Amino acid sequence: MSGHTENLAAAGQFLRRFADETTGHFIDGRFEVPTGAETFDNLTPVDNSTLGRVAQGTAEDVDRACEAALAAFAEWRDMPGAARKKLLNNFADRIVERAEEIALVESMDCGQPIRFMKQAAIRGAENFRFFADKAPEATNGQSLYQDQHTNFTMRTPVGPVGIITPWNTPFMLATWKIAPALAAGCTVVHKPAEMSPLSAMILAEIAHAAGIPDGVWNTVNGFGEVAGKRLTEHPAVRAVALVGESATGMHIMRQAAATLKRVHFELGGKNPILVFDDADFDRALDAVVFMIYSLNGQRCTSSSRLIIQNGIKERFMSALAERVANLSVGHPLDPATEVGPLVSREHFDKVMSYMDIAGTDGANIAVGGVARADLGTGNYVAPTLFTEADNTMRIAREEIFGPVLTAMTFDTEEEAVMLANDTPYGLAGYVWTTDTGRTMRLAKRLEAGMLWFNSENNRNLPSPFGGMKASGVGRDGGDYSFDFYMETKNVCIAHDLHTMPVLGR
Numbered sequence: 447m448s449g450h451t452e453n454l455a456a457a458g459q460f461l462r463r464f465a466d467e468t469t470g471h472f473i474d475g476r477f478e479v480p481t482g483a484e485t486f487d488n489l490t491p492v493d494n495s496t497l498g499r500v501a502q503g504t505a506e507d508v509d510r511a512c513e514a515a516l517a518a519f520a521e522w523r524d525m526p527g528a529a530r531k532k533l534l535n536n537f538a539d540r541i542v543e544r545a546e547e548i549a550l551v552e553s554m555d556c557g558q559p560i561r562f563m564k565q566a567a568i569r570g571a572e573n574f575r576f577f578a579d580k581a582p583e584a585t586n587g588q589s590l591y592q593d594q595h596t597n598f599t600m601r602t603p604v605g606p607v608g609i610i611t612p613w614n615t616p617f618m619l620a621t622w623k624i625a626p627a628l629a630a631g632c633t634v635v636h637k638p639a640e641m642s643p644l645s646a647m648i649l650a651e652i653a654h655a656a657g658i659p660d661g662v663w664n665t666v667n668g669f670g671e672v673a674g675k676r677l678t679e680h681p682a683v684r685a686v687a688l689v690g691e692s693a694t695g696m697h698i699m700r701q702a703a704a705t706l707k708r709v710h711f712e713l714g715g716k717n718p719i720l721v722f723d724d725a726d727f728d729r730a731l732d733a734v735v736f737m738i739y740s741l742n743g744q745r746c747t748s749s750s751r752l753i754i755q756n757g758i759k760e761r762f763m764s765a766l767a768e769r770v771a772n773l774s775v776g777h778p779l780d781p782a783t784e785v786g787p788l789v790s791r792e793h794f795d796k797v798m799s800y801m802d803i804a805g806t807d808g809a810n811i812a813v814g815g816v817a818r819a820d821l822g823t824g825n826y827v828a829p830t831l832f833t834e835a836d837n838t839m840r841i842a843r844e845e846i847f848g849p850v851l852t853a854m855t856f857d858t859e860e861e862a863v864m865l866a867n868d869t870p871y872g873l874a875g876y877v878w879t880t881d882t883g884r885t886m887r888l889a890k891r892l893e894a895g896m897l898w899f900n901s902e903n904n905r906n907l908p909s910p911f912g913g914m915k916a917s918g919v920g921r922d923g924g925d926y927s928f929d930f931y932m933e934t935k936n937v938c939i940a941h942d943l944h945t946m947p948v949l950g951r
């Protein structure tokens with residue numbers, strides 16, 4: 447990736463077609479903008495100007511996509527795993543070929559700094575390769591032997607699935623959800639977030655170019671309340687995977703109830719990072735800064751609650767405040783930028799509202815707390831640090847989803863656990879300590895689907911990814927993904943040795 451000016455020029459080239467032509471849908475192997483389709487403007491967080499018009503998918507558009515996915519299902523299900531593996535690896539190669547385009551378009555569409563988006567395409571390709579390799583074994587099961595019977599299990603794909611994704615890291619998350627569905631043998635209807643539709647269209651183009659059969663991959667753009675809702679209600683769709691807000695998960699559970707769909711939710715978080723007096727000070731400081739201020743704080747696993755032990759509080763907080771004040775906020779295509787603009791004006795207003803809420807609640811705004819209007823008309827917020835907070839305050843309870851950290855203190859391990867768990871959410875938790883016994887105690891007691899000790903969020907594709915409580919239902923990753931996208935069937939075969947129960951002889 448080059449300098450800011452070169453990035454701007456290259457992004458301009460890649461974005462031109464989205465400005466010239468309405469971004470539509472990809473249904474049954476065809477790119478289309480339905481006649482008379484209503485459209486909406488896709489604004490860039492950089493200055494809130496439009497990047498182009500996007501079609502608003504209707505219930506009828508979603509119906510056609512679901513019917514295409516249903517029609518394509520049997521052939522895709524019955525394709526040998528090795529053939530699916532080849533296609534998905536081909537898909538990954540094509541992602542890598544378009545990596546620069548994906549990174550630049552994604553940065554301009556959702557405001558994430560290019561320093562992080564550079565990896566988005568590569569990680570997306572890794573997701574495809576990982577699940578491609580697992581495709582041939584996806585149907586494998588267990589052998590469960592009894593003296594007079596043998597049971598074995600096999601897995602079969604559930605059918606067409608709906609995949610609904612958010613705007614924070616749209617490309618990476620779409621590949622993370624869609625790759626295992628395809629590897630399992632499911633066909634897909636994808637509904638990308640309305641605020642970041644562009645990289646989803648690039649993905650659909652790659653699907654087409656990679657030879658994924660017509661109808662196996664469909665993309666319908668539009669709003670959650672219309673296109674997303676219909677996708678969760680369509681009778682042909684057997685399962686719905688959502689990455690989004692907890693409230694959206696609740697809506698979808700209701701919407702999908704009438705057709706008894708299987709649901710998988712990766713939702714919000716208010717993740718604690720516990721720093722004990724015995725922690726490696728420098729590494730803990732790096733992790734605290736990275737896990738909330740990277741990706742604009744628009745990250746489900748961001749550590750938005752710092753819970754720090756009183757012994758090191760003073761030294762740590764003063765070093766932290768210095769680092770936060772020093773973060774480089776700017777245009778997402780500038781390689782020096784560490785924090786970019788928030789995805790939309792609406793989201794910016796929501797994040798900014800917590801600056802007042804912090805004051806009303808009685809917290810201290812140690813750093814930031816203001817908009818960065820000096821950077822232009824984009825959605826720029828100064829990285830913010832709230833101190834003197836407690837767990838009853840809204841800034842400690844609600845997911846702000848911006849570059850905003852709420853800090854509070856504790857004396858004992860017991861108190862730290864109580865504070866960490868006192869939240870409606872349970873996605874991730876981070877702990878910094880050099881005490882092994884404490885590590886083991888906290889691993890058991892902290893209520894979160896994923897815990898990282900002495901580490902930032904580390905990606906391991908076979909590991910289970912997901913949350914407890916209001917943070918989600920189900921797990922992704924490795925075989926966990928196949929458990930969602932596949933039915934497990936038990937087959938029982940008698941050895942002809944057992945006594946048959948006899949009636950009516």
Ligand code: NAD
Pocket residue numbers: 610611612613614619637638639640668669670671673674675678688689690691692694695697698701711712713714715745746747845847873913917918
């Ligand atoms: P959102 O819930 O507003 O939207 C997510 C998707 O759901 C969008 O495509 C939207 O159009 C669709 N949608 C909205 N209402 C719907 C409905 N009634 N029926 C069907 N679809 C509907 O979330 P967002 O604001 O785009 O993303 C941010 C949220 O996502 C945050 O809460 C964040 O924590 C969460 N997130 C979670 C994870 C995770 O792995 N746990 C990862 C990334 C983001």
